[in-house]
Amino acid sequence: xxxxxxxxxxxxxxxxxxxxxxxxxxxxxxxxxxxxxxxxxxxxxxxxxxxxxxxxxxxxxxxxxxxxxxxxxxxxxxxxxxxxxxxxxxxxxxxxxxxxxxxxxxxxxxxxxxxxxxxxxxxxxxxxxxxxxxxxxxxxxxxxxxxxxxxxxxxxxxxxxxxxxxxxxxxxxxxxxxxxxxxxxxxxxxxxxxxxxxxxxxxxxxxxxxxxxxxxxxxxxxxxxxxxxxxxxxxxxxxxxxxxxxxxxxx
Amino acid sequence: xxxxxxxxxxxxxxxxxxxxxxxxxxxxxxxxxxxxxxxxxxxxxxxxxxxxxxxxxxxxxxxxxxxxxxxxxxxxxxxxxxxxxxxxxxxxxxxxxxxxxxxxxxxxxxxxxxxxxxxxxxxxxxxxxxxxxxxxxxxxxxxxxxxxxxxxxxxxxxxxxxxxxxxxxxxxxxxxxxxxxxxxxxxxxxxxxxxxxxxxxxxxxxxxxxxxxxxxxxxxxx
Numbered sequence: 001x002x003x004x005x006x007x008x009x010x011x012x013x014x015x016x017x018x019x020x021x022x023x024x025x026x027x028x029x030x031x032x033x034x035x036x037x038x039x040x041x042x043x044x045x046x047x048x049x050x051x052x053x054x055x056x057x058x059x060x061x062x063x064x065x066x067x068x069x070x071x072x073x074x075x076x077x078x079x080x081x082x083x084x085x086x087x088x089x090x091x092x093x094x095x096x097x098x099x100x101x102x103x104x105x106x107x108x109x110x111x112x113x114x115x116x117x118x119x120x121x122x123x124x125x126x127x128x129x130x131x132x133x134x135x136x137x138x139x140x141x142x143x144x145x146x147x148x149x150x151x152x153x154x155x156x157x158x159x160x161x162x163x164x165x166x167x168x169x170x171x172x173x174x175x176x177x178x179x180x181x182x183x184x185x186x187x188x189x190x191x192x193x194x195x196x197x198x199x200x201x202x203x204x205x206x207x208x209x210x211x212x213x214x215x216x217x218x219x220x221x222x223x224x225x226x227x228x229x230x231x232x233x234x235x236x237x238x239x240x241x242x243x244x245x246x247x248x249x250x251x
Numbered sequence: 252x253x254x255x256x257x258x259x260x261x262x263x264x265x266x267x268x269x270x271x272x273x274x275x276x277x278x279x280x281x282x283x284x285x286x287x288x289x290x291x292x293x294x295x296x297x298x299x300x301x302x303x304x305x306x307x308x309x310x311x312x313x314x315x316x317x318x319x320x321x322x323x324x325x326x327x328x329x330x331x332x333x334x335x336x337x338x339x340x341x342x343x344x345x346x347x348x349x350x351x352x353x354x355x356x357x358x359x360x361x362x363x364x365x366x367x368x369x370x371x372x373x374x375x376x377x378x379x380x381x382x383x384x385x386x387x388x389x390x391x392x393x394x395x396x397x398x399x400x401x402x403x404x405x406x407x408x409x410x411x412x413x414x415x416x417x418x419x420x421x422x423x424x425x426x427x428x429x430x431x432x433x434x435x436x437x438x439x440x441x442x443x444x445x446x447x448x449x450x451x452x453x454x455x456x457x458x459x460x461x462x463x464x465x466x467x468x469x470x471x472x473x
Contacts, residue, residue, distance in 0.1 A: 133423075140420040147416050151407050160470045161403045165417060168399055168463055 012089040014231045015240045021224040028221035035214035042207040059117045065212040067110040070138060073103035078170040081163035093159035098227035102219050104142035111135055141169040255340040259348030267356040278360045281314040285368045296373045303372035304433030308426050311361050315393040318357040319414055322401045336472060342465040350398050358390035381436040385429040388449045395460035396421050402467035
C-alpha cells in the first residue's frame with residue numbers, strides 16, 4: 001500500500017467492517033428514501049404520457065431498474081466471491097451472502113412487473129422470450145445459491161461452495177445480455193445504449209436514472225445492514241462482539 | 252500423469268461393470284420418461300414429431316442428473332476419494348477421468364438408444380442424425396457441469412434435490428441449442444449454427460468444469 005492511500009485491508013477485519021458498515025447504512029437508507037420519493041414523483045407526475053403505450057409504460061420506472069439491479073447484483077456477488085477466494089477474506093463472503101436475498105427480490109420484481117407490463121402491451125402475462133427466460137434462470141441461480149448455503153452447516157465451507165457456485169453461474173449474465181441479439185424475439189430491443197442517442201425522452205431517461213440510483217442506495221443499505229447481522233452472528237464468540245453487546249445491555 | 256488418467260477411467264468402468272444395474276436404471280429411466288409423453292399427449296404423429304427433440308433432451312437432462320449422485324458419493328463414502336486427492340497427480344485430471352468414465356456409463360447409452368426412440372416419435376432420418384450429433388456433443392457437457400454440482404453437494408444433507416436445483420439452470424443453454432438444432436433441421440433451416448454453439452459450450456465445459464469441480468472437491472474434503 002502506498003502511503004497516503006486508504007488501507008482497504010483494514011476493513012477486511014470483521015470488527016472494522018462492522019463499524020464502517022454501521023456508518024454507511026443510515027446514509028444509504030436516507031439517500032434511498034429521498035431518491036425514491038423524487039423518482040416516484042417524477043415517474044407519476046412529471047414524465048409525459050407515452051404516445052403509443054399510454055399510461056401503462058410508467059411501470060418501466062420500476063421494471064427496468066429492478067432488471068438492471070438483478071443482473072448487476074449477481075456480478076457484484078461474483079466479484080466479492082472472487083475476492084474472497086483469492087484474498088481469503090471472510091468479509092467478502094459475508095457480502096456475497098448478504099447481497100443474495102436482495103438480488104433475488106429484484107429479480108422477482110423484474111419478472112412480476114414485466115408480467116404486469118406485458119399483459120396490456122403484448123396481450124400475455126408471460127411469453128417464452130429469451131430475456132424473460134434468462135431472468136427466470138437468474139432467479140433459479142439466486143435460489144440455488146441460497147439453498148446451497150443454507151444446507152451446509154459449516155460456515156467456512158458454505159461460504160466457499162457458494163462463492164464457487166456464483167462464479168460458475170456468472171457465465172449466465174452475458175447470455176442474458178446478448179440474448180436479445182442472439183434470439184431476437186418479441187421483447188423490444190434495448191432502448192438505451194452507450195454509443196447511440198437514447199430513443200426515449202430526456203425526462204424519462206432522468207426519471208429512470210433517479211429510480212436506478214434509489215435502487216442502488218436501497219441495495220447498499222440493506223446489504224450492509226444484513227452483513228452487519230452476519231458479522232455479529234459469525235463473530236459471536238469474539239471479545240469485541242461480547243463487549244459491544246454488553247455495552248448495549250448496560251448502556 | 253496420463254497413466255493416472257487411464258487408471259481412473261479403467262477403475263470406474265470396472266466398478267460400473269460389476270454393478271450393471273446402475274447403468275440400466277439410468278437408461279430405462281430415459282426410455283420410460285420418453286415413452287410416457289405420447290401417453291399423456293396423444294398418439295398424433297404430427298404433434299409427436301414437433302415435440303420429439305424437446306422431450307428427448309429434457310429426458311436426457313433428467314436422466315443424467317439422476318446419475319450424478321453416484322459420481323463421487325461412493326468414493327467419498329469409502330475414503331478412496333481422499334486417497335486420490337493425496338496422490339501427487341493433478342486433481343482436475345482425476346476429476347476429468349471420473350467424468351469421462353461416468354459419461355461412458357450413463358451418457359453414451361442414452362445417445363445410442365436415442366435413434367430408436369426418435370423412430371418412435373416419427374422423426375425423419377435427418378432429424379435423427381442431428382439428434383445423435385447434438386446428444387453426442389451435449390451429454391458430455393451435462394456430465395461435466397454436473398460434476399461441479401455433485402462435488403459441491405458432497406456429503407450435504409438433502410444433496411440429491413439440491414443438485415437438481417444447482418445444476419438444472421446451468422443445463423439450460425445445452426437444452427436450448429440441443430433441441431433447437433433438431434427443430435431447425437426438421438423445419439429446414441439448417442442446424443449448423445446450433446451445433447457449432449453446442450460444440451463451443453462443450454469445449455468451454457471441457458476446459459473449465461474439471462477445474463471448478465476439483466476446487467469444489469477440495470472444499471468438500473476439508
